[in-house]
Amino acid sequence: MTASLIDHLVTCCGIESNYTDAWGKPTTIDNSTKQKLLQVMGYQVDKPELLEKQLEDSTHKTWLSPLNPVQVVRNNQSLQIVVRLPIELVTDNYLAKVTTEQGEVIAYEFSPIDGQLANVCHIQDVEFQEYIIDLPLALPLGYHSLALVIDDDELATMRLIMAPVACFKPKALLEGQKVWGLSVQLYCLKSDSNWGVGDFTDLSYLVEKAAAQGAHFIGLNPIHALYPANPDICSPYGPSSRRWLNFIYIDVTALDGYEQTSVQNIVNHLDFQQQLTAARESEQVDYKTVTELKLKALESIFEYQNKKHLSSNSKINKAFKSFVADGGDSLQTLAVYDALQEHLASQGKENWGWPVFPTEFSDYTSPKVKTFAKKHALRVKFYSWLQWQAALQFEKANDVAMNNEMHVGLYRDLAVGVSEGSAEVWGNKALYCTTASVGAPPDVLGPLGQTWGLPPMDPEVLYQQQYQPIIDLFNANMHATGALRIDHVMALLRLWWVPKGESAKAGGYVYYPVDDLLAILALESHRHQSMVIGEDLGTVPEEIRAKLADNGVYSYRVFFFEQAKDGGFYSPKHYPTQSMSTLTTHDMPTLSGFWHCHDLQLGKELGLYPTEDILQDLYASRHENKQAILDTLHGHNSISDEISCDVNYVGMSQSLNHGMQLHMAAGSSELLSLQLEDWLQMDKPVNVPGTFNEYPNWRRKLTRNLQDIFTDASLDQLAANLTEVRKKASE
Template identity: 35%
Template sequence: MTELDKLLYLCGISGDYLDYGGQRREVPLALRQRVLRLMGMETADPAALAAAVERLDADLWRHWVPHYSIVAAGAPEIALRLHPAQLAANFTWELTQEDGEVLAGECRPDSLPEVGDYHADGARYSARQLPLPALAPGYHTLRVADGVQSASSRVMACPDRFYAPESPDRERLWGISCQLYTLRSARNWGVGDFTDLLELLPLAAAAGADLLGLNPLHATCSDSDAIASPYSPSDRRFLNPQYIDPEREPEWEAVAATLATAAWQERRARLQAAPLVDYEGVNQLKYEALEAMFNAFRQQQRRAGTERGRAFRRFVAAGGSVLEGFARYETRHNAWARTHGAEPQFFAWLQWLASCQLQHCQQVALDSGMRIGLMRDLAVGAVGRGCEVEQARGLYLTEASIGAPPDPFAPHGQDWGLPVPHPLRLRESGFRFFIDLLHQNMIACGALRVDHVMALMRLWWCLHDEDDNAGLYVFYPRDEMLALLRLESWRHRCVVVGEDLGVVPEEFRQAMQRSALLGNRLFYFEQHHDGRYRAPAEFAEEALLMVTNHDVPTLADWWQGSDLQRRRELGLIPDEAALTQQKQQREADRGQLRAWLDGNGLLPAAVGPELDMALCSAIHQACSRSASRLLLLQLEDLQLLVEPVNIPGTWREYPNWQRKQAQATVDIFAAAGVQALLAAVDVERRP
């Protein structure tokens, strides 16, 4: 193996991959070298190349323990890497646990099992396995010393499986998914908010739902064209203030009389009535009110030293420099701040309001009887111009972006426009950013869906040049990141679902199974090779099954084939011949669906060209019989809506992430057909 080969391996840069059709594709060496240069590696100078390999490979052996150690909580072991002259020395170790308890011991390395060796500096270094007592899952500190010098390591003790609620009979829970901004009500300000969520939760719980899936709630760039997409956030560690209901806060009373004029009420009514969310209009209306409320808060609460003011100060103190950095970013980039001026404390205050309202929603979910409550969604990345990338710039490379290789749906591949994280810097930082990201997204929920969970193993890097297909896979520290995800899952008592749709390497599937990480399935894709839909008992047990989701057609759209015609009009289907072929395939799929329902004894007596409530209910009831541990129904399907939330591959061509629900939430659940559908689902899911 040459020095270049070693460096490519150590940096995780793949030399080949299997494409969508199972064919092996070689990655040009020039492309791989280009990625090395993006990572800051010199490839032309042999001395620099050798030095890079030395730093990544040999330096680890020159330290007794790494600066972090990820271990199994039940049987933790640390590898001491020692020069041969140190093997006979008497070592002491001291382990300070997260709760402050201290464990201690001593050892002589040459009496410990050898678990590896490395030749460097003219010597044979030896790794000796030091067993430690069982640890509670958490973050601990280990110090080892030989009487002359010492070394420390942050020990991250991780459970071997993900958190799951206690369930002796292995219940199959179900819930409803919605894009929060789509919710309608007579009182909101033109966008679904946390009070709308408070209305939805008891209604869903009363029908038997145990969880409610949400879109990502991340902070977005308010002055960006991508403001609508919850999957193109500014910062995944913070919340989008658009979901705040100003009228829930006591400061609203102080400003309502002067703010809520007839003209203001008319603006709000227009935003409410609009079929699409007008993000710019909503933000103008809300920021106008929230800034006035913040001024009232400063006068009435903070300066008076009330408990409400003290609670805000505690929130700011807990947020530390990260919250301060986000607030300062907002003063420079937020659309309202740039035109009206606003101080950092205002944006910290908005985060406090959003956090409190979201936490109240989760408490209401649990108080309503839900076993899990809210399921939040963690996007795969953040936009390059956003706060997250700016504040953690050393962690991201903006010269490449996350995407996907070519497939039949995207022959030129996909570029999601999100900067790639640097795998080496992720490790060098001890995964601190990753841990904080998980922590922030597991607050105020009972479950977390991790979008594109394969990112824990590898990401497709799109390289920005004239070649549309210029890209390759770069690998990440899978086992370490999965272990930390398990740890945070237990610390927050949070169920984790890994979105693993698409091409997933078998080794990653096996890693998910070993950890009991729930996968994500979509009903449309649950077919055998001959087109037959899987029998309910054949569905993956350790998974969340979605009947539909935000990236595929609604049931009504799919059944009547209007999605195909729309894709042709948008240029996503290249020509009429391809459209005809896809229509024929859809007709075959509809036939398979009818056969599937008939086999389950659920086929309605009359099935027409358009989806009706009888057929919709039959599909949901059959899906409810699946073996999958969790099931989500989409709110749009309960109303037989046709227009999709999002059409992948489009941006300006279709109003993605803007379409609202057709009805107010209370009216959806009052419909007799919806009540009957949910009752049938609940009966099927109960033991």
């Protein structure tokens, strides 16, 4: 009985028993792994009596609910809902009363018995019947509420989501234009004025200058909120909240109040200026120093604004209060979390995340947390204000993109999850399975698999919460953007869950309601007029690529991965039109680093290769790949004949670098993304996967100031050539 129950639960919970690995080999998940995944989800698999009771309670809860929590419908589909009632009530007449998002009320009368009988269940000698009901209603796109009403009594309610068929696509792309843009790690930007980390003013400058050169988008690393009290936890892919911004990107000098004497006394102090100069001149971002300097100045500016604007009935205060109200519990959670973490740090207590907070603070909803928030209301207000200022400056950068008529504009990168000790988990623990981590099974880039330390969302809880967390996530990250890149987009279909304490190889796939999630993505995409790019690298089942394409999600094509079985590289002219192509990514070596094998040498120094034989095999493979790249570049006349056809005589040069970029520009992808690092022919990577403290990940700055980049005649010419080649590719 227990074995059959477990098999039943494995199916119901979307745990995959078999999958095809990165080498095309069918693979079976161990039964022990499936049981551990069920335990992660809260099932008592080691206690048969409790497990049976859990399953029974879950079944009863479903059948005792007349309506599902949420129903997602595309606007080209018929509208149907599921109704569950005791058998003696199925012949009565009911109203399906829909209140649209716009406030309109539409009612339809029906009798369940006239619908399609779908299922039957007996609970304590009472027969319940489930019917599928057709609702001949024309509803607008949006988030609506449906109530089941009889004799003016409301029996149940559900969310009804009407979504478009596919994601938004900009007019220029619909007309067949092919465009290029630059991808940047915002923190890497150097300028004459920033405080040792790229900021939103730098972003505005970059947008304006790149647009003038013919670029139609600027792609960003995740700019999610991190940890002000722990600034050295700096990976943009392990954030505290994906709904809010990293305040470190605020340009302090652009804020109202910066010129006040109280602020100037702080920033002009000798010690402050010395630290600021050191932070600016450092080759790596000194997160600790930059955070401390910015907080000092921001605190003084906030004090000024709070007295002048935010403590009265001013227009500015109304705007701030509106921002806070719109942010709701999510903004309050982050602000309280940041204030609390800072408070614990000041007392010398362990504070990396809520799992090590004192017990009374380990849950956002606890009375002690409410007391803390009330007692430290001004500090909580300060952290909310930081989010407001960050949002305003980001919106300004987006305005610059629109004013310069970029076809796409800014595109943001949505991380696949949040860290275990994050504010996002702290505020909604029921949603996250904190005894597991998201990761990846073994593949070519990671033979041992990967564990990322990001707790996965429980798909059943997400459904019970009417998909609100995912709606909020898409809404926040599409705001003031022209595109959203979704890191590890396969997460919409399935995620590799690794139980805590297990190796990445001992994980398994858990499925998500992909059709519902894609529909919500499409709805938010149209609301924000923001297109969607899916990072579909790694172990990708064919069904998800086809499904993503049908839903208007752009594929992500990396030149170095587009390789045939014979070792040759596919021409970019054969890439899907509905895709964004690129030469390399933040997790890979730069062009110069790849060509000169700096990444392999670095990997050796960091101890990433178990044996010398493995390293030598990688060198041999790299040599073969470089020759194949030269073959394809010469075969398509993408580089000059002055560059040898023999890899043994070819080093990375400006001619080869630019030739590779123009080779990509001639391709069929509608979007081409190029890294600023490769414009500057840099050799050091921004991130080395598989390392933590061994390499300064997420810290390396660009080698030149923005102002220098856009006065470089050779880069001006490269941009002009890219624009011309993209124009020809559009014809």
